[in-house]
Amino acid sequence: MTRNDSGERRAIVVGAGIAGLAAAMRLHRAGWQVLIAERAPARRSSGYMLNLVGGGYDAAERLGILPALAERDLGLFTSILVKADGTPKLTVPAAVVAAAVGPRAISVFRGDLESVLYEAVRDTAEFRFGTTVEAVEQDGDGVTVALSDGTTERAELLLGADGLHSGVRRLLFGPEPEHRVDLHHMVGAFPLRRTPREPAEGSGTTFIGPRRTAAVVNLGPDRSSAFFAYRAADPESELERGPARALAEAFGDLGGGVPEALAGLRDDPGGAYFDSVSQIVMDGWSRGRVALLGDAAWCVTLFAGYGAALALAGADRLGAALERHGDVAAALADWEAELRPEVRKRQALARRGIAQFAPPTRAHIWMNELTMRAIRLPGLRQLVQRSVRSAR
Numbered sequence: 087m088t089r090n091d092s093g094e095r096r097a098i099v100v101g102a103g104i105a106g107l108a109a110a111m112r113l114h115r116a117g118w119q120v121l122i123a124e125r126a127p128a129r130r131s132s133g134y135m136l137n138l139v140g141g142g143y144d145a146a147e148r149l150g151i152l153p154a155l156a157e158r159d160l161g162l163f164t165s166i167l168v169k170a171d172g173t174p175k176l177t178v179p180a181a182v183v184a185a186a187v188g189p190r191a192i193s194v195f196r197g198d199l200e201s202v203l204y205e206a207v208r209d210t211a212e213f214r215f216g217t218t219v220e221a222v223e224q225d226g227d228g229v230t231v232a233l234s235d236g237t238t239e240r241a242e243l244l245l246g247a248d249g250l251h252s253g254v255r256r257l258l259f260g261p262e263p264e265h266r267v268d269l270h271h272m273v274g275a276f277p278l279r280r281t282p283r284e285p286a287e288g289s290g291t292t293f294i295g296p297r298r299t300a301a302v303v304n305l306g307p308d309r310s311s312a313f314f315a316y317r318a319a320d321p322e323s324e325l326e327r328g329p330a331r332a333l334a335e336a337f338g339d340l341g342g343g344v345p346e347a348l349a350g351l352r353d354d355p356g357g358a359y360f361d362s363v364s365q366i367v368m369d370g371w372s373r374g375r376v377a378l379l380g381d382a383a384w385c386v387t388l389f390a391g392y393g394a395a396l397a398l399a400g401a402d403r404l405g406a407a408l409e410r411h412g413d414v415a416a417a418l419a420d421w422e423a424e425l426r427p428e429v430r431k432r433q434a435l436a437r438r439g440i441a442q443f444a445p446p447t448r449a450h451i452w453m454n455e456l457t458m459r460a461i462r463l464p465g466l467r468q469l470v471q472r473s474v475r476s477a478r
């Protein structure tokens with residue numbers, strides 16, 4: 087059955103992350119009934135801090151989740167660029183950061199964004215946690231999906247919103263190496279279980295050195311986090327070492343709040359995000375009635391600072407395309423044509439963004455510092471603001 091007893095169109099969404107939950111929300115609004123299969127046994131929270139600006143903020147507004155997100159907004163903080171030993175080099179007050187970013191911006195933990203989306207769909211979508219997809223077959227009328235819980239489900243549309251290492255992509259579009267472009271960097275990001283002693287509450291320190299960045303943000307209890315990015319010739323061996331060892335080796339020489347953050351990770355590595363930085367580049371995001379969405383289809387990486395934004399915008403536009411077209415194939419074609427230029431732009435910006443997070447030379451570090459210094463000077467601030475906002 088591709089429709090339920092009430093005659094609603096049925097979709098199966100794989101992955102209860104940002105893209106999957108936003109799609110479930112938007113498809114429900116478009117009159118669809120949604121079943122979500124999520125590999126994790128239960129919902130998780132916390133994670134790393136992310137910013138929604140520009141198109142991401144607009145999409146959150148269209149989805150109607152801004153008021154709930156505003157309650158969890160981490161706000162902006164004083165940004166301190168530090169030397170390797172943790173001593174300050176340059177301070178940008180929170181008010182100046184706010185002026186550069188503009189009013190339409192919000193910072194939340196990834197888990198909080200997921201929670202807001204989950205609350206919005208928990209009563210309308212059917213959830214199967216601890217479940218993944220094992221086989222997919224399509225015919226003229228619909229798609230039949232064998233799930234790992236032993237059931238078989240039928241729907242008009244299957245969405246693979248299962249992230250960078252998507253299982254749906256592997257099943258329908260071929261092995262991961264055919265689509266994954268390794269950028270040869272690693273990222274580690276995690277919440278700090280204990281409020282850090284350094285830096286002071288309401289501020290964050292960033293060390294940017296050749297080929298690496300370390301940031302520690304203190305926003306008080308349960309709101310503090312750390313972030314690390316570095317160049318890695320062999321990401322596989324970094325992954326084998328695991329976050330605690332790999333990050334200690336790459337950042338163990340730094341001072342300030344870094345040693346305490348790394349010690350916290352060693353004692354409790356559970357909530358850490360640690361992965362190689364890769365983009366997903368595909369010729370097409372759908373095959374018949376199966377479409378990929380979010381990082382599974384077009385991962386832009388954290389260097390773009392825009393993956394969650396695209397997950398929300400992609401889900402919102404997919405719902406709108408399904409409202410415009412009764413025919414699934416026509417809707418998917420229209421949706422992809424509309425979204426692709428934005429994804430291409432973000433992937434290109436991310437490749438350029440590497441020089442900000444892991445500067446290849448001292449000249450790049452100097453240029454970064456110059457931008458931060460310029461933002462503090464009223465005369466140049468507007469120029470920097472324009473360039474910050476035009477990158478959205």
Ligand SMILES: Cc1cc2nc3c(=O)[nH]c(=O)nc-3n(C[C@H](O)[C@H](O)[C@H](O)COP(=O)(O)OP(=O)(O)OC[C@H]3O[C@@H](n4cnc5c(N)ncnc54)[C@H](O)[C@@H]3O)c2cc1C
Binds near residue numbers: 251388
């Ligand atoms: C450190 C860091 C900072 C970032 N900062 C920003 C930022 O400031 N702004 C921004 O817009 N973006 C940011 N991003 C990017 C953003 O977090 C991602 O692009 C976004 O989370 C992608 O959402 P998604 O739903 O596509 O994938 P995911 O969030 O990865 O969700 C995928 C879901 O699918 C589930 N799953 C995986 N495999 C299977 C399977 N086989 N079967 C069933 N379920 C499965 C997973 O458990 C997960 O729940 C950042 C990323 C990182 C790592």
